[in-house]
Amino acid sequence: MTPSLIIDAHLDLAMNAIEWNRDLSRPLQEIRMREMHMQDKPDRGRGTVCIPELKKGKIGLVVATQLSRYTPPGSALPGWHSPQQAWAMTQAQLAWYKEMEAIGEMVQITNLNQLDQHLALWNDDQIPDENKPLGYILSLEGADSLVDISYLHKAYEYGLRALGLSHFGPGRYAPGTxxxxxxxxxxxxxxxxxxxxxxxxxxxxxxxxxxxQALDIYEGPIWASHHNVREIVPTQRQLTDEQIKLLIERGAVIGGMLDCWAMDIRFIDTVSDPWQLNVRLENLVDHWDHICQIAGNTEHIAIGSDLDGIFGTEQSPWDMDSIADLQKYQGILAQRGYTQKDINNIFHGNWLRFLRKSWKA
Structure with a gap:
């Protein structure tokens, strides 16, 4: 099948670059080789994401995060001991994105004009995909690093366009997973x-x-960048049917994530093996199917993979070696009865429609 443009709405690129010390401009095998003797993190040598693989998979636009947690006294979670330190880490992550822009590997997208120009470039078959910059929309995962409300405006000025209040554990703005x-x-x-x-x-x-509370208070655009279905994986991390209905009513899009424990309830992170449990890319289609049955169409599902979000191949579908394998969903979805229009919705159409509506104002 001819590769189709993919938008991935959740990738922790800067976290991997700064905290995992991965040069994401380099080939994936080189990054893995660099880590072959490292044991400080369970996913060493098992990463799936880098800029060359994103381009190989025609993943031309991503929502890329800043992520830095404040950890209060008594919490067992890793994190910074002051909001100022957390803010400083997000600024290091921002600096990495700017460095990728400086060498022509990435370009920031903050408005409709930039979005249209970027799409025209990625739809130009005369230019090889490997010669095109990766577009990114900046998102903040967990608001802990905003020292006070005024920092929201600072972040908006440098291009922040999406924000989640919480991450894991306690949060300054909201408790999380x-x-x-x-x-x-x-x-x-x-x-x-x-x-x-x-x-x-x-x-x-x-x-x-x-x-x-958030849906009651917030009047602006809402999405769920990387969320699966609680009916299939009954944990608090996933969306209930009632939450899915509320998101559909608000015109939201829900990005399906590829962390095995969010796809199959049997999977225990750092313990289970994807191959032994036969957790495959197709497992995510069960979650998408469920949302489509509630919505009555395919207009509210998409990709928010979360790949390399503190895990690698040890916690990803076994039939996926790199993020470029997202293209396999063309065949998987076709076999499950999805039309080409449906596939285009999931790959890019739904995110684009959402962005056009949200940014029109």
Whole structure:
């Protein structure tokens, strides 16, 4: 099949570059070889994402994150001991994106004109994909690093266009995955300030109570960048049918993620093996099918892979070696009865429609 343009709405590129010390401009095998004797992280030598592989897979546009957690006293989670330190890390990550721009490997997309120009480039078959820059929309995963509300405006000025209030554990603006409870007072204030900037709210990682609050308070565009279905994987991290219905009513798009524990309830991270449990790329289609049955169409599902989000091939579908294998979904979806129009929706059409509507104002 001819490769089709893919938009991936969740990749922690700068985290991998800065904290994992991966030169993502280099070939994947070279990055893996660099890590062959390293044992500080469980995914060493097993990464799946780099800029050459993204281009090989015709993944021409991504939502790329800044990610830096503040850890309060008593928390077992890794993180920074002050919001100022967390902010400083996000600025290091921002500097890496700017360095990739400086060498022509990436280009930031912040508005419709830039989006249209970038799409025209990636639709130009006269230019080899490896010679095209990777487009990125900047997102902040977890708002801990915003020292106070004024920092939201600083971030918007350098191109931040999407924001999730929480990540894992306790948060300054909202509790996250594996937690319960409402948004903090700061979180409520932040949502109201986001309204003035029309920043996309990413509901991923919110608690159930925080999710409901956020949808009640926030008037701007909302998406779920990397979320699967709780009916299939019954953990708090995934979306309930009622949450899916609410997102559909708001015109949201839900990005399916490829972390094995979010695809198959049997999988235990750092313990299970994808091959032994037969966790394949097709598992995600079960989640997409479920959302489509609720929506009555394919207009609210897409890709938000989260690949190399603190895991590698040890926690990814066994029939995937690199992110370029996202192209396999053309055949997988066709075999499951999806039309070419449906596949185009999932690969790029739904994210593009969402962005055009959100940024039109």
């Amino acid at each position: 594996k937690m319960e409870g409402p948004l903090t007072a700061l979180g409520v204030e932040l949502l109201r300030e986001m309204n003035s900037l029309n920043i996309i709210l990413d509901v991923t990682h919110l608690t159930d109570e925080g999710f409901t």
